[in-house]
Amino acid sequence: MPVTDKRAPGVRISDLSVVYRTGAGELPAVRGVDLELVPGTITGVVGESGSGKSTLALSMLNAVQPPGRIRSGSVDIDGLGDVVTLGGEDLRKTRGRHVGYVFQAAQNSLNPLKTIGKQLLDLGRSHEVDDLPGLVKEARSLLDRMGLDGARVLDSYQHELSGGMRQRVGIMLALVLNAHVVVLDEPTTALDMITQATILRIIREVHEERGLTTLVITHDLGVVAEIADRLAVMYGGRLVEQGPTREVLGAPRHPYTRGLLQAIPRLVGDIDEARALPGRPPTLGTIPPDGCVFRERCDVRMDVCETGEPPVLTIGPRIVACHTAAGEGEQKETVTTGPTRGEEQA
Amino acid sequence: MTLIGVPGRSGGIAVVRRLAGHLARGLVMILVVTTISFLIIRNIPGDPMAAKYEKLVEQGMSPEAAQQAVNVLYGFMPTGSMWEQYLDYMKGLARLDLGQSLTVPGTGVGTVLMSAAKWTLIPVLAGTLLSFLVGIILGVYAAIKRQGKLGDLLAISGSLLHGVPQYVLALLLGAIFTTLIPILPAGGTADIMFEPGFNAGYIGSLIQHATLPVVTYALASYGGWILAMKSSVVTVLGDDFILAAELRGMKRSIIFRYIARNAILPLFTILALSLGMLFGGAIFIERIFNYPGLGLMLIDSITGRDYALMGGAFLLITVAIIIANIAADLLYTVIDPRVRSGGEAA
Ligand SMILES: Nc1ncnc2c1ncn2[C@@H]1O[C@H](COP(=O)(O)OP(=O)(O)OP(=O)(O)O)[C@@H](O)[C@H]1O
Ligand code: SF4
Ligand SMILES: [Mg+2]
Numbered sequence: 001m002p003v004t005d006k007r008a009p010g011v012r013i014s015d016l017s018v019v020y021r022t023g024a025g026e027l028p029a030v031r032g033v034d035l036e037l038v039p040g041t042i043t044g045v046v047g048e049s050g051s052g053k054s055t056l057a058l059s060m061l062n063a064v065q066p067p068g069r070i071r072s073g074s075v076d077i078d079g080l081g082d083v084v085t086l087g088g089e090d091l092r093k094t095r096g097r098h099v100g101y102v103f104q105a106a107q108n109s110l111n112p113l114k115t116i117g118k119q120l121l122d123l124g125r126s127h128e129v130d131d132l133p134g135l136v137k138e139a140r141s142l143l144d145r146m147g148l149d150g151a152r153v154l155d156s157y158q159h160e161l162s163g164g165m166r167q168r169v170g171i172m173l174a175l176v177l178n179a180h181v182v183v184l185d186e187p188t189t190a191l192d193m194i195t196q197a198t199i200l201r202i203i204r205e206v207h208e209e210r211g212l213t214t215l216v217i218t219h220d221l222g223v224v225a226e227i228a229d230r231l232a233v234m235y236g237g238r239l240v241e242q243g244p245t246r247e248v249l250g251a252p253r254h255p256y257t258r259g260l261l262q263a264i265p266r267l268v269g270d271i272d273e274a275r276a277l278p279g280r281p282p283t284l285g286t287i288p289p290d291g292c293v294f295r296e297r298c299d300v301r302m303d304v305c306e307t308g309e310p311p312v313l314t315i316g317p318r319i320v321a322c323h324t325a326a327g328e329g330e331q332k333e334t335v336t337t338g339p340t341r342g343e344e345q346a
Numbered sequence: 347m348t349l350i351g352v353p354g355r356s357g358g359i360a361v362v363r364r365l366a367g368h369l370a371r372g373l374v375m376i377l378v379v380t381t382i383s384f385l386i387i388r389n390i391p392g393d394p395m396a397a398k399y400e401k402l403v404e405q406g407m408s409p410e411a412a413q414q415a416v417n418v419l420y421g422f423m424p425t426g427s428m429w430e431q432y433l434d435y436m437k438g439l440a441r442l443d444l445g446q447s448l449t450v451p452g453t454g455v456g457t458v459l460m461s462a463a464k465w466t467l468i469p470v471l472a473g474t475l476l477s478f479l480v481g482i483i484l485g486v487y488a489a490i491k492r493q494g495k496l497g498d499l500l501a502i503s504g505s506l507l508h509g510v511p512q513y514v515l516a517l518l519l520g521a522i523f524t525t526l527i528p529i530l531p532a533g534g535t536a537d538i539m540f541e542p543g544f545n546a547g548y549i550g551s552l553i554q555h556a557t558l559p560v561v562t563y564a565l566a567s568y569g570g571w572i573l574a575m576k577s578s579v580v581t582v583l584g585d586d587f588i589l590a591a592e593l594r595g596m597k598r599s600i601i602f603r604y605i606a607r608n609a610i611l612p613l614f615t616i617l618a619l620s621l622g623m624l625f626g627g628a629i630f631i632e633r634i635f636n637y638p639g640l641g642l643m644l645i646d647s648i649t650g651r652d653y654a655l656m657g658g659a660f661l662l663i664t665v666a667i668i669i670a671n672i673a674a675d676l677l678y679t680v681i682d683p684r685v686r687s688g689g690e691a692a
Contacts, residue, residue: 063593096595109590111604113611113683126597157683173594 008039008211009078009180011060016073018055018064020284027284029055029068031237034312034319037181039078042207042214044228044245046221046260048281052237053217054104057185060215061095062086077181097127100179102187104217106170110158116169117154120176127177135176142172146202147195163190168199175206182207185217200227221264225249233257236282236293240310243318253320255298292323300324360686361679368675372668379664383657384435388428444661445654449646455658458643463662465535466632466639469556470624473563478617480564481571482610488572489579489609501576508569513630516562520634523558531555533636559635563628567620574616578609607681614677622670623663 013035019026030052037043047053058064060075062083074082080094095101103109111119117136124135140150146168158166167190174182184203188196204227207214216228224231224245231249232242233256241254252258256277265274279297287293292305302323310321315329402412438445444455484500491497507515524532531537535555540548582588582605591601629641636642640659647655678685 058593061593063589065589092595092597094595095593101593103586103590103593105586106590108586111587111591111608113604113607113681115683122596122600123594126595126600159684170590 007180008213009080010039011037011078011181011213011215012074012076013037013056013060014074014076016056016059016075017071018052018059018068019071021067021069022284024285026071028071028287029237029284030059033073033237033239035232035239035242037213037215038230039213040211041229042204042216042227043230043232044224045215045217045232045234046219046224047234048219050281050283051234053219053234054185055237056234057101057104057183057215057217059084060181060183061099061101062091063095063101093127096123096179097177098179098181100174100177100182102170102174102182102184104185104189106167106187107163107190108166109170109173110166112158115155115157116161120154120173123173123177129177139172139176142175142206143168145205146171147198164192164195167191171199171203178210179212180210181213181215183215183217186219187216188218188220188223196223197226203227221249221260233260236287238293238321239319240294240322241318241320243316247318253315253318253325254294254322255300255324256294259297361676364675365672368668368672372665372672375664375668376661379660380436380439380657381432383653383660384432387653387657388431439661444658447647447655448652449650449655455654458655459640459658459662462638462640462643465637466624466628466641469559469637469639470563470628471621472556473560474567474617474620474624476560477564477566477568478571478613481568482575482613485572485575486579486606486609488576489583492576492580500572504569504572504576506569507565508573510566510569511630512562512566513634515566516558516631516634519558519562519565530558535638555637559628559631559637562631562635566631570616571613574613575609578612579605582609611678611682614681615674618670618674618677619667621673622667624666 013033016030016033016035017028018030019028033056035043035045035056045053045056055064055068059070060083062070062075064070070084074084076082077099080086080098083091083094083099086094110116114122117139120136120139121132124132129135136154140154143150143153148165148168153161153165153169161169167187171184171187174184187203188199191199200223203214203216206212216224218224228245230242231245232239233248233254234240235256241248241252241257248257249261252261259277262275263277277297282288282293282296288295290309291307292298292301292310295301295305298305304323308323310323311326311331312319312321313325313329313331315325318329320329399412399416402415403409407415442456444459447453447455447458450458481504485504488497488500488504492501520532523530531554533555536542536548536551537555540551542548585608588601588605591604596604628637628639629644631637632639632641633645640662644656644659646652647659675685680686
């Protein structure tokens, strides 16, 4: 049961659009995304490769890389304000200190010429940490908890660590400054199943101990099922469905979420039951400008889907963007509160 | 806890092993170069030794005395089997006896080489280091400002200077500063009016005479440095760990150090090699500015058919390259942890 901690800041992403400049002009990788991270919860974002997950995650730190830029929208973090409007030293001090970030390519997130310990000290000095020995101790204990020999790892260079060890170092560096918002982009991709389970458990534990607000990005529904309180499903730069993890996975409302679930081969049961989604996810250039982004692959599409933007409907604790749900809930324009506290699943 | 300790793990053995490899390869190189020198000296058309011998006999010397004289000149007996001659020659070399110079009669090749070497060593060393320093600093700016005018300008200056042959640059600078605006001497190492020694007049004159060769050499190699550094910095800027450091909110000064240290690393190989080549590298410049270094000496030895001197010069160049390689290797051991541990990942 996640504790809604008083210290945990809430995060409100509103109408966020991020574009990349390409040969065909600026194309949106994230479009009109509204997402609230409830204080003290873990939110999972799932979606196929290229759906805009990392772009969304980078926006949380106002760190979209050229040729990309945030075209519109805001990312409001309690106590920090709208990070999209932050710049210079204010932005730098926010990164790392207040918002911890685990980079998707966490295996390559370290300077090859310095030991992990020295990079940790650089991090501490960058954020004016006075108690550097305390920081080292904290780092060591985090690493120990993740099943590594902390002292040895701090004394190592990147090339002396395996991919999975580096990934855990990346997680440690995101947590060690005690940031209260933590963004993890594919934190367990380089890990085997058992290590992955350990790491997810540690993330969950630290999250609860410290009362964090956490966003976990993954393409693996198993990971979100294990760790996330709330789940947001992304497709072609849009959030197509969100809600409490159990409800979304137990009774998916959006045809894409249904497709994703059906595509998972079960460990027990007939392998033929797993049906891969037909077709391929869109790329920047092939995302349709109007109508539903998913219609090419949707088995229940209607005429209106070709031209009409699906309405964003709030149905109880869930939000669905699909014409099939029309008339069931309230439209986004009339509801601005989003999910409220106390509604998380048990 | 040895957080800041020097990682000693098995590093020493790897260094010794590589050093031994370098020395072995160096010996082979020396053997090849000296053997080729011997074969050239012994087999050039017209047989200079036979010619010398006959000339001495014609001048009235007894055959024995003539043979003795030729032996002193070349370091081996022109009689006896090829193999005996070769062994004699090598034995001489092992005693550091490089034979006698023809162009500077009565002087050992070693002495001639050393007196010429200092006139090459100092200007070329100064020029190389000067252009290296200026080139890498401007190279960093050219990379960081590569979207702007300054970056373009720096890159263009690099490409232009890199494309101009050394001798064109030398002729151009010579024409400008000795003829058009005659503020610098046209040749030599110092005015004869000054007593060689540690006095202001002589040293001032030395510097005046060295200015054109040094500046020409520096300008000629500056383009290479700035282009190499720029491309190296651009590569590092694209590395994941730089973005990761930014996402962790590292200070700009620390990130700058990460970039600079990683980018300069590959350039040390080029620096060591160009320092190794330094003895052979200034032929045109020394010729044009009539500067009595090794380049000029090599030209004189070729025109004077002074094969012993040529052989000695080639040997010196070879040894310099070997030493440069070893120096580069030791340098990498100090600055690159991946080399230090022999490249084996844990
Ligand atoms: N630097 C860039 N230049 C141009 N297009 C980009 C750039 N970075 C990302 N994109 C495009 O933006 C879209 C979203 O990319 P993003 O990396 O956010 O996806 P993702 O969901 O994180 O995918 P993955 O699961 O593969 O990490 C993709 O279509 C991608 O091609
Ligand atoms: S809006 Fe239409 S095309 Fe899109 S998911 Fe719903 S039914 Fe399918
Ligand atoms: Mg991604």
